[in-house]
Amino acid sequence: MGFLSQWLPAQDKFALAGASRLRLINLGVIAGLTGLISGAEVFLFYGHVDPALWLHAVALLLCLILPLKLTEQTTICKAFLLLPLFRLVNLGMPIFFNVTLLWYPIIYGPLIPAGVLIAKDLAVSITAGWRYGILLAPLAIPLSAVMSAIEFSIITPGALIPTDSVFEVTLIALVMLLFVGFVEELLYRAILQRTLTEYLGFIPALFVANALFGLMHSAYGEPLEIVFAGVLGLVYGIFYRYTDSLLYVTVLHGLLNTFLFGIYPLNSAAFGLPFAGEVVSLVP
Template sequence: MDNEAEFEDIVVENGFFDKMETLDKFQIDLFVVAIPSVMVIIAEMLLFAGMTKFTIWTHLTLLITLIFSTMIFNDRKQQHIIYAFILLSLLRILNLSMPVFFEIPLYSFVFSYAPLVIPIYILVKDQDLTLSDLGINRNIRYYDLPIALIAGIVIAAVEFLIIRPGYLIPELSLLNLLKLSIVMIFFVGLIEEIIFRSILQTNLEEMVGKYQGLVLASIIFAVMHSVYGSAYEITVAGFAGLILGTMYLLRRNLLLVTLTQGCSNIMLFGILPHTFAPELTTSSIITENGTIISGVILLTLSIVAIGFIKLKRENKSEEKKI
């Protein structure tokens, strides 16, 4: 009888420790996601305030801390999300510290983004990610590309109304547009979408949930646009991140979101600056184009809402089949 009682006590204790272990892992997961997210937001708010050096040092401190933390956390999912934030800090450090080698700023983007291919390759090999895991597949329908084109134009138009950026090409010519397209699609667009969608959003979905991961990835994407020093731009970037994230959530296709961002950047830094003279200030733009901006925001929310409804319907149909 005593042995049976002892055995029951052991079972109860083991069950208790199993629950504690589960709780501890959940808390650690939140810690691993929350701390780097908060640090990235703080660093970007410093950049928003014009404190570039503090931003670089904050990201550098975060980068070193994250590298050492990979030796502490043994859980694969936790390590994967840490690697994602390492890429974010590397992206910002390279963007801010890379010297300008050319008179044409466009070529500087190549030197800012190309070095990220190496850590991305190391991460992909370490995590045994396939092309399908990264979203490189043929899962594109006939109506996807027109939607990507329209979404890119809408995002670019709203951003242009707010930040009025200068052009990255001296004149509108086929050769210059080709150069701009190569840089914005294969360097800026592709690398950013691999980092934010294929790696960050995917890992956040696994850690905190599908929709929570989408929202958090969109917030981080938004604050990473603080370099423009405009709260309106951060807001628009958040909506853009939500659109791109929803597209990736629905289609799991890296090419689709890369083309969307590439199209947006081509319009924003090439076609629109040469078409419209940057004469208005941000405040006058918001005042004079408030109706247009509100309409575009409503359109954006509608696209996202339709995407979520479609996703839920697909999930329900899959559950019925099962």
């Protein structure tokens, strides 16, 4: 408050001090949850699954109990809540089954009603910007194809479908759009980025939310994939900011994964891409 504080009425001084304290608590909660989730992903990157699970469990527990004491930080905790929960479900799946396309509805499906309820509670509109989504949809195909080709060159995953028939490509597109794309864009852009913007401003929120999005790709064990996913998240975040369209970023994300796990692995030579390998993990 400095020089000006000596000229303010006592009531205003207390108000300024209270606002400053509230901001510090908000930043502390955001930094703490971000640090726990980031630390868990670093452990996962180096193959240490157990400590990763424990850190995500601690983050989830804090999201549940902090609002009991810090009621004014409830919104922040709700925005982070589904990130560690998603990871715990993801990592807790049995590892002795082959990875198939049907894993994705099992992992992402339960998060849809939870995400929709939290979005509604935080006054986040799922249907806003649908006109932009429809209008810009044709641009999503070439944009996703190019971005997916870059990511494919980094991780060269195997295909999640046996052939590139119309039925199989349609099936993987539906799964990636309705489950993977929708859930991740809802969690990272519509809920987390939007909520953090209220507390940090757009630019810091954009980087925090999408740094976490990049780190959530740590299971691939490829640093360049983390960087690429983070940059990709920034692109999605900017699109979401200026179109307010969850539909459009969902289409972008879903189509990218359709190319990445369906079209390119089965036709890598035709597109001048590296030969596809095995699917590295369940993390899209």
